[in-house]
Structures are given as C-alpha cells and as structure tokens.
Amino acid sequence: MSFEPSDKYTDSALRIGDTDPYPQRLVGEFIGTVVSNDWVNPEYKHLILKVHPHALKAYAGQMFHLLCPSPDGAEVWMRRPMSVYRVDRTEGQVEFLYKTEGRGTRGMAKLGPGDDFNIAGPLGHGFKLEPGWKNIVVLGRGVGLATLAPLSQLAAEHGVGVTAILSARNPDVVMSKELFEELGAKTITVVDTDNSSAVENVETILEDLIAKGKADAFFTCGSNRLLKLMQRLGEKHHVPGQVAMEQIMVCGFGACYVCMRTFKVDGKLTLKRVCRDGPVFNMQEAVGW
Numbered sequence: 374m375s376f377e378p379s380d381k382y383t384d385s386a387l388r389i390g391d392t393d394p395y396p397q398r399l400v401g402e403f404i405g406t407v408v409s410n411d412w413v414n415p416e417y418k419h420l421i422l423k424v425h426p427h428a429l430k431a432y433a434g435q436m437f438h439l440l441c442p443s444p445d446g447a448e449v450w451m452r453r454p455m456s457v458y459r460v461d462r463t464e465g466q467v468e469f470l471y472k473t474e475g476r477g478t479r480g481m482a483k484l485g486p487g488d489d490f491n492i493a494g495p496l497g498h499g500f501k502l503e504p505g506w507k508n509i510v511v512l513g514r515g516v517g518l519a520t521l522a523p524l525s526q527l528a529a530e531h532g533v534g535v536t537a538i539l540s541a542r543n544p545d546v547v548m549s550k551e552l553f554e555e556l557g558a559k560t561i562t563v564v565d566t567d568n569s570s571a572v573e574n575v576e577t578i579l580e581d582l583i584a585k586g587k588a589d590a591f592f593t594c595g596s597n598r599l600l601k602l603m604q605r606l607g608e609k610h611h612v613p614g615q616v617a618m619e620q621i622m623v624c625g626f627g628a629c630y631v632c633m634r635t636f637k638v639d640g641k642l643t644l645k646r647v648c649r650d651g652p653v654f655n656m657q658e659a660v661g662w
Contacts, residue, residue, distance in 0.1 A: 433523035434499025438625035440491035441477035453477040456520040470519035506589040514540035517595015518548035525556040614656030620647040
C-alpha cells in the first residue's frame, strides 16, 4: 500500500535531503521513508524509518507524534504518540516497536518499504543519567519494554551497567531482550506462565541487586504494580528512579491539556501534562495509573 499525507501536512514537513531552515529548533515535522515494518511476534511489529537528520536528535524516553494511515478507508483524526525504540544515527534511522491494537497502529501495520510516513517530534523530556551512577535497574512489562529499551543505548554511551528485568505474559511476547543484550545489558526474564513475574519474586530480585550494589537508580514503564514496587523499595533503600508514563494525547506539545495526570510533589497533589512535562517523571512523584 502507499500512504500519501494530505497537503496541509507536507508543505512544512522536511524530507530526507532537505535543508533545515531552523536547525536550532527542538521539534519538527518530517516525512520519513519506511525501510521495513516486520512482525516480531503475533502482536508486535518493528518499524524502521529513514528520516531527516533533525529527527535523529531524539533520545531515550522521548516520543514522536505519528500521523497514522487509515486501516479501513475512514479518517484517522488524531496523531498517535509513540516512544522511540532506537535511534541509529549512522544509518539515519529511527525505530518504533509497537503493538497493533487500535485503528492507528493497525494502519501503521499496513505500511511497507518505500512508503512515506509523517512524524512530528522529538517531543517531551526523556530519561536522564546522573554522573555518579554506575549501575541501573530497568523493570518493564509488555510494550513498556519498547520505551525502556533505548536506556541500554544511553547507558552504553555513558559506561553505565544495566540489569533489565523483562516481564510479560509468556516467553513468546517478551520484548527488547535482544536489543538490551546487544548493548551489554544483563537481562532477567519473568513471565506469568511460571509465576516468576509475581511481585514477590520480582521484589526478591530487586533486593538482591540492591544488596550487591547494582542498583544506583530504578527505571520502569508499563505496569502499575511494578511501579508501586519500585517506589516502595526506592523509598526504603534511598534509590532514585524515573518512570515513563503512558497516556492518551491529542496535540502532543501541551496546548490541549488532554494528557493531564496527577502527581504528588512535596506532599501536595498537582496536575502535569504528560506530553510536555514528561513523559518521563520522577518515580516517587507518580501517583500511578
């Protein structure tokens, strides 16, 4: 199939090879070219886009707002926010790992090599590594692992060790294991089918890492129960942490206030916009899903 964005989206969108008239800007609209869009298991696809160099400024935890094609001929009214899975600056590519659920992602699933795809970004505040951290722990579940995967790239660039605990319903849908290991992370898989993903077992794993000095910071996404666990252990052992929040969005840059969530800052409840103030937040301030 071929996806042709409407004219109102192409006048200002930069294509590969275009000169960027505003190189200092943080966000842009781009027309990428699909390199591949393959199934990695029955639920998830891996999309690789060749993009304008400006889009390669994206870093771990940031997202793009995607103008998804229609899966059925009817209009797809809103863009879909999606975290960056990987940035390959050498090849000039941005990658996304996504689950095909709603109309937007089902439309994405129809894209083929050579098709155009309109993306806007990079948006939001991503993950940060503090200078004193030597080892971090990444804990995620399901598609949340796609959001956390770029941490392995960021950590490798800063010489920080990573232990990634990958949680899923069963071994067939464990995400990002190869990417974590490719960049030097140690992975631990926990699944529902053998009950290894139970909170009690994950807590034992985390306590062991803390005792061995392998947990200077926590990172999580994709599960409220795992967030609560890391919050509790982080507070108990004074381990700082960050969480990537998932939320429905419309504009993607803070104007519409649709993506508001509640946070507890200095003991007081406050509202923040996930797209603009996040999507990565201080773990101890997140109230949860």
